[in-house]
Every structure is written in structure tokens, then in C-alpha cells.
Amino acid sequence: MADIEKTEAVNEQTSSNFIHNIIDKDLENQTYGNRVYTRFPPEPNGYLHIGHAKSICLNFTTAQKYNGKCNLRFDDTNPVKEDTEYVESIEADVKWLGFQWEKLLFASSYFDKMYECAVMLIKKNSAYVCDLSAEEIKRHRGTLTEPGKESPYRNRSVEENLELFENMRKGLYKDGEKVLRAKIDMASPNINMRDPIIYRIAHIEHHNTGDKWSIYPMYDYAHPIEDAIEGITHSICTLEFEDHRPLYDWVLRELEWDEPPQQIEFARLNLTNTVMSKRYLKALVDDGSVEGWDDPRMPTIAGLRRRGYTPEAIRDFCERIGVSKANSLVDIALLEHCIREDLKSRAETRMVVMNPLKVVITNYPENSTEEVDIENSKEDEAKGTRKVQFSRELYVERDDFMEIPEKKYFRLFPGNEVRFKGAYFITCQDVVKDEAGNVIELRCTYDPETRSGSGFDGRKVKGTIHWVDAKTAVKIKIRSYGYLMIEDENGETVLNPDSMKVFEAYAEPSLKDADAGERYQFFRHGYYIADEHLTNETEKVFNQIVGLKSSWKK
């Protein structure tokens, strides 16, 4: 109970940002009545990544906060880059994150309306058909410091423009032959206002509208119309569109829209050790550097999901990073904190020895075995206990032994006594080495009086370590994922060649039939999750969650 109250209080505190301040003012001024309507408008040209998650959370939770609505809209105005595979994955990812859209829409279904609007602009003498080539248009645009030059086609008559534009629609011209341009100001210091192109010709099949259209609207023209049609009040996008806002407003003003939506920009997410560029991620997929868009090393929602991230953890992360207009680079440690935070209370714990060292309990009877009870969760008693075999020969983590202990090392070393989790106090008596001098086995003794649960309190030990029973242990494969990207010696971010390692580990038998979706936290080594893509493998493969918080002080 107290926990719940605490959680709510935290959410209360962190759930305000500058966008909310803007909305509060709009509500106060009744700019849009009491309406708050947002939208998440991805272009279906790739998979969603953690950066999109920030935008998704922002849009959906903002709507929730004000009892408003939020649409999922595919901004599919450029058929050359888009694909239905992407719309499916995007839908799945948004749902998985736990959000429900008011409507699922496609910008392409507004093409008729957008065409009508373009005709209206032409009739108002605010748009014209231009025959300049791409190269010529570029030259006429001017530079950052020099004004542009007007197109020779700028002063065509309304009638001629109407006819030409109609012909463009009919597919009478080749790609690039003509464009429709907004007639604004070639001398504007804002290059976006120098008669921007609003329609281009493209004889290409669209994933949604097929071959109905041979002209497609440009983002700057289409987006405000999409927002306006849907009754969006606050159109939230990223910082690089700030310079486009005058054009966004121009389109809606020219089209004489009542209660036009307003564009608000925020800084996109950057994460340390993470590449967020869709283009780059696509290249990794295409050249086979990763298994696919859902490779667990990818920062995609699908990759994070496969890696073991929960939607709760991702949403918590998005809440914690906040929203502002300052370019920032968020430490990935925060994301890792969020998954640990979420998993620590819901994941069950299991003992797994990743790098085994054999231990023989010399005073434990041969051919004898016993069962000990170990709790499944440290945090949640309701998760119960399980029986684990304990016998004469066991494996412990090599790290848990040090022949010559450093200060403050209180695990196994010759002569030291430690607790074996859930079992007995064990004292290391002897070290067995091979010819090369490598430690290959520890000879230990146990104290029968110290069994867990016996109530023994004769003495205490400083260390507790995990173990697996040699006879009953199962071998599992651990796939350990490091950061996909690392910095090289020059400070350049490059692909990490060691981003994925596969190795065998010994696990207690309860992991043998672990099913997809079951979450496990392995003792001391961090948090792991069953790989949902490998449900029927004989050997279960586990993905290592990022954010291993090794407590070892070396």
C-alpha cells in the first residue's frame, strides 16, 4: 500500500514539462475549448526505436493527462521509402508499449482532400506549377546568406496553373518534369519559405493507394493538413522542424482553417553508446551486421523487447528523461536502471554458474544427496520456493574464489568459511591445481549444523555465494550482449566487434524447461530473460539484460 502511494507521488512529480505548460495556457485561454488531441505520426520506413518511444510516450501520456485523445497516423506521403512490413511492426510496437490510439490513420487516405486544398491554393494565386529542373530549383533557391531568385514560371495565370496541375495529377508528365510550389517569398531569410515545393510527380505504386496517384504531397504541405483534418490541437515533433513551423502555419492560414493546430518541438533522444539513426540501423540490418531489426543488440523497440526490456521499464525511462528543447545525451545507465528497477520485483531468481570451478565437499557422504529450499524471489514471498539438489560435488563461480584474497574479499579463499546460498557453511580447505598451475578444483568441508532454515546462529559469515549441483546441473547457453556501439581510441563511435558472445553455463535444473516470457534474475550476475524467439530449443538460450550491475570491486 505504502509502495503504491509512493509510486503515484513520484509520477505526479515528474509528469510535467514545457509542453504541458503550453497546453495549460491553451486550456486557460480556451484556444481549443477543452480539447487536447495529439498524434504519433511515424513514416513507415523502418522499425521504431527507443527514440520513437520517447515521442510515443510523450504524445500518448499527454493526451491521457488531459483526458484527450491520441491518434496513430502513418505519414506515408513518400512511397519510395515505405513498406507495409513497417506499418505492421509499428502498430505492434505501440501496442506492446501499452498505448491505445483513438484512431489508426494513413496520411495517404487524405490525398483527395490534399489535392482539393492544392487547387484552392492555386485559385488564391498562392501556388503555381514550376517547370524548373531539380538542379535549377536548387540554384534559384539562393543560399543561407543570399536571397533566392524567382522562378520564371512564378507568374503563370491561375487558369494555366489549374490546367497544368490537373495534368500532373493525370500523369501526363514524367517524374521531375514539373512541381507545384507554394508562392511565398524567394527572399525570405528562412529557406523553407522560398517557394517550397508542395507536390512532386512520382510514377510509383503506393503501399496504400496503389497506382491511383502519380503526384505526392511533400511533408511540409501534407502534415499541417493531416493534423487539421484530424482535429489535432498540439502537433508535437522534433527540433529540426522548428524552421518549418512558419510554413506549417502558412499552409493552414492560406487554407483558412479554423482553430489550426500548433506545432511544438522538443529535443530528440540521444543515448550514450547508441546509434539512433534509422538510416544507419537499416544499413546494419541490410549488410547482415545484426540478425535483423529485432536483434537484441539493436536500440529498436523490437530489439529491446527481445532483449528482455519490459514496456513498463521503457515507459518509466521515458518519464524519467523528461522533455525539453536542449540537445542532450542521456546516459544509458538510466535505461539500465529502469529495467533493473522493474525486474527486481517481478523476476524470479535462479542460480547459474557462468564460469565454473568444481568444489568437492570432502566430508559430505558420497552417493548421497539432499534437497534444499530456495526462495524464488527475494522481494515477493508469494512466488514461493523450489527444491534444489545439494550433494558432494558442486560448481561455483571462478570469481567466487581467490587463492590470495585482496582486502575486503569475503568469498572463498583457503581457510575461509562462506555460506552456500540456501545450503550450508562451507570452508575451503585445499586447492587442487593442474600441471600448469591452474586451479581446477577446491576441496572443502561443510558444517552439517549450519543448514539453511535450521536456525543455526552460532557464528556468522561475511559471504554468501551461489552454486549448482554438478550431477543435476543443466547446461544452457548464455548470449551476452554488450553495447552495439563503442568508442574507439579516437573517440569515434564504431560497431563493437564483441557485442555478442555466446557461452555455456551450468544452471540449476529448474531452468531446463524455462518457457518464453518467464523472467529470471541470475544470482549476482544481473538480470536475464528467456529469449522469446527460442522457445523450443533443446538448450535454452538466455539473453543478458543490459545493465549488468556487477558489484565486484576489483
Next chain:
RNA sequence: UGGGGUAUCGCCAAGCGGUAAGGCAAUGGACUCUGACUCCAUCAUUCGAAGGUUCGAAUCCUUCUACCCUAGCCA
């Protein structure tokens, strides 16, 4: 070099004229059947810099500096 933005602790980030929230990270300590978790403590006399206004400024004014975006028939 034009235009548009942003500058508050190592990383995010509140603050909106009344005397610097919070989280992550870090550090010390307590606790512990793992050193995890939890807990407790420490962590910006100072808000990019310099001036100015004011009883009072991170918040207002001036000047300067740094960084980001911007010259696709991409979004």
C-alpha cells in the same frame, strides 16, 4: 556569412523576480542467506560569460561566447 534554437551538478531535468526540486551516476556508512536490493549521509553560495535594473535576479535588460538545426522534387 543569413535565419531559427539551446545554455542550471559527471548525465538528464525542475524553476517563470523572493533567495537552486528530483532522478541517474558517484562517494562514505548501516543492513543483508551474495557485496544485489533497501536504508542513511555527502554531492551547484551557484545557474555559459560580463555588465546593468531591483531591497532582492537562474529568472528582467544589454553585450558577448559556445553548441545544435537549416540551402532534399526525404520525413
